[in-house]
Structure formats: structure tokens, C-alpha cells
Amino acid sequence: MYDLPSEDPEEPGLPDEYHDLQPALLRHTFNSECYSPEEVFIGADMNIYYDVRHPLWHKRPDWFLAVGVPRLYEETDLRLSYVVWQEGVNPLVIVELLSPGTAKEDLGDFGDEEKVVARPYSIPSPKSKWEVYEQVLRIPYYIVFDRYTNRLWFFQLVGTRYQLQELDPQSPQIWIPELQLGMGLWEGEYEGITRLWLRWRDAQGNWIPTPAQEAQQKAQEAQQQAQEAQQRAEAAERSQREAIPRMLNLGLSIEQVAEVLGLTVEEVNRFNAAQNGE
Known part of the structure; x- marks a missing residue:
């Protein structure tokens, strides 16, 4: 982990304010009774190195969750990146926040229907995020949200391929049984901004409060x-x-x-x- 770069200045989809706030809300509202905080690692805008044969190949999700791993790297240090061949555990959930020009990278063939004109850029590996998440890392739950259209995609790995799960367009709700948690679109104010946000909810359908809201x-x-x-x-x-x-x-x-x-x-x-x- 210490030898691999944690930043790539040529990575597409440079973070904006929304890409700071939305991952923070997902982090602050994640609270699963299935795992203690010491068995959970949450990464945001962090490199995932996935191929020991090509150690510089990586993808950088907007948000991801790994369970059954120490909160700290080797239980002692904050992570610089997530190196799967050292961790021994692939992420369970990945969330991508769609940006103009990254639809094809994030959604694979599903990105064609968005008719987004992609800007030319270089990527850090020959495979797209979609291909890596589906075929290499085999992420069980892949979620994509477009804040410009408020559209939510939920892909579940079935066999060797992602299958798009049908969601209620008026009130889309995602359920992840391994966590006994759901995720949906919540309309409200967070950090002074009122809009639709991705947010975790419990088994009873209640939105999980942030630590600040819980203290209040x-x-x-x-x-x-x-x-x-x-x-x-x-x-x-x-x-x-x-x-x-x-x-x-x-x-x-x-x-x-x-x-x-x-x-x-x-x-x-x-x-x-x-x-x-x-």
C-alpha cells in the first residue's frame, strides 16, 4: 500500500462539491448491526488496486464499502489506497456518482442510452470501471446515481454478469440483505443544501440519522x-x-x-x- 500512488492527476471526473458531500452523507448514515465499526472500511474517491500482475492498475470509485476487514490497515494505520491482494476481501458495495463524460466508463453499455458526449481522456487500466467491478472484482452490489436527472441504477451480480434491478421510479429503494440495510433517495437538507440525496435506511424503513442529527x-x-x-x-x-x-x-x-x-x-x-x- 505504501509503494502505490494514491493520486492520479489525469483521472477523469474531477471531484466537485457534490462529490464531497454525497459520499460523506453515505459514510455518516451507514450503521449496520451485522458488523461492528472495527470490521468495516469505507472509502471515498480512493484508489482500488485490483491486479497483482499489474500493480499500477486501479479504479477510483466515488464511494465503496468493504466488510469483514479491519477498520485500519493491518489494524494500525489509515489507508492510502485499498489493495485487494493484500486485504484479501473485495468491496461489497460500490457507488458511482455519474458525471458528464463518465457515463460509458461507469455504466458500460447502459451508458449508451444517456447519449452523453464523452471527453477524451486516459484511463489507468485497459478495462472500464464497469468491467473491473463486474468481471474482476465481482462487486455484488453496484449503484449509480445521476444527480442531474435524479436517476438511480441498481445492479446486482447474478452469476457472472450484472443484472439491472427494477426500482420504483417514484421512490426507488435498494435492499442489501448482508447488511440488513437499505438505500434510497431522501429529499432534505444536508450541509445547508436541499436536494435528493442517496442515504442509508434501516430495516423498518427509517432514514438513519447522521451523528450530528443523532446528537441533536x-x-x-x-x-x-x-x-x-x-x-x-x-x-x-x-x-x-x-x-x-x-x-x-x-x-x-x-x-x-x-x-x-x-x-x-x-x-x-x-x-x-x-x-x-x-
């Missing part, structure tokens, strides 16, 4: 609990106040009332005076 939810719940506790305390105090004159009218002494209500004599006198408007 917990703060709101704690505030609500504090308010409810204060309301209960105020209600109990009102009940005590209202009970004092009734108990005194029954002939109990100040000391007896204090003992029954668990108050001091001074508190009973103060509450009684307040009730009488003194």
Missing part, C-alpha cells in the same frame, strides 16, 4: 425529559399545597400535616400562608 435528537429528548420532570415536580408541589388546608380543616396539627406530606413545619406554614393570601 438526544439533546432534544434530554430537554423534553427535563421539562417533563419539572412539570411533574410542579404538579406534586401544587398537590401538596392544595392538601394542606384540607388536612388542617380535618383537625390535624401543623406537625402532623408536615409528617404526612414529608415536609418541614416551616414549609407547611409557608404553603398554608400562601394559600390564605398572607
Whole structure:
């Protein structure tokens, strides 16, 4: 990993702001009960080296997920790249964010229908991303999203070829049984931008919150609990106040009332005076 380059200035589809935000949202909303965080590696805009016979050949997905591998390289260091012949595990999910000019590279023959005029560029290996993901790495789940048309493609490896899975065009939902998680298009605000975003959801169909949203939810719940506790305390105090004159009218002494209500004599006198408007 340390010997292979982690950047390629001639790589097509240079990252823009969207290519920073969308992978971050996928990272922050991934939370699978099937794997602990120490058994998961998530890469974004990172080289995947896939052929030990041609060690410089690589592809650079916008986002990918590998499970059953250490979070850190050899459990000690942050990764520079993902080298499959060292890791021993291929990614489970790859997400590509379609850019003008990369449709053919990302979608293979499916890219022809987009009628995107590809700009000339050099690629780091003879095979396209589609070919590498399908035929070499054999990625089980391949997802492509076009933010310009809001179209979502979901390919699943069946045998030796990708098969396009049918999605509801109004509310496309993807399910990955190995993770017990789904992915869909969520319309909302993230980092100040409101649009359709790719986002993970749980088995019940709930959108998984980001750590910031989860912290905000917990703060709101704690505030609500504090308010409810204060309301209960105020209600109990009102009940005590209202009970004092009734108990005194029954002939109990100040000391007896204090003992029954668990108050001091001074508190009973103060509450009684307040009730009488003194």
C-alpha cells in the first residue's frame, strides 16, 4: 500500500462539491448491526488496486464499502489506497456518482442510452470501471446515481454478469440483505443544501440519522425529559399545597400535616400562608 500512488492527476471526473458531500452523507448514515465499526472500511474517491500482475492498475470509485476487514490497515494505520491482494476481501458495495463524460466508463453499455458526449481522456487500466467491478472484482452490489436527472441504477451480480434491478421510479429503494440495510433517495437538507440525496435506511424503513442529527435528537429528548420532570415536580408541589388546608380543616396539627406530606413545619406554614393570601 505504501509503494502505490494514491493520486492520479489525469483521472477523469474531477471531484466537485457534490462529490464531497454525497459520499460523506453515505459514510455518516451507514450503521449496520451485522458488523461492528472495527470490521468495516469505507472509502471515498480512493484508489482500488485490483491486479497483482499489474500493480499500477486501479479504479477510483466515488464511494465503496468493504466488510469483514479491519477498520485500519493491518489494524494500525489509515489507508492510502485499498489493495485487494493484500486485504484479501473485495468491496461489497460500490457507488458511482455519474458525471458528464463518465457515463460509458461507469455504466458500460447502459451508458449508451444517456447519449452523453464523452471527453477524451486516459484511463489507468485497459478495462472500464464497469468491467473491473463486474468481471474482476465481482462487486455484488453496484449503484449509480445521476444527480442531474435524479436517476438511480441498481445492479446486482447474478452469476457472472450484472443484472439491472427494477426500482420504483417514484421512490426507488435498494435492499442489501448482508447488511440488513437499505438505500434510497431522501429529499432534505444536508450541509445547508436541499436536494435528493442517496442515504442509508434501516430495516423498518427509517432514514438513519447522521451523528450530528443523532446528537441533536438526544439533546432534544434530554430537554423534553427535563421539562417533563419539572412539570411533574410542579404538579406534586401544587398537590401538596392544595392538601394542606384540607388536612388542617380535618383537625390535624401543623406537625402532623408536615409528617404526612414529608415536609418541614416551616414549609407547611409557608404553603398554608400562601394559600390564605398572607
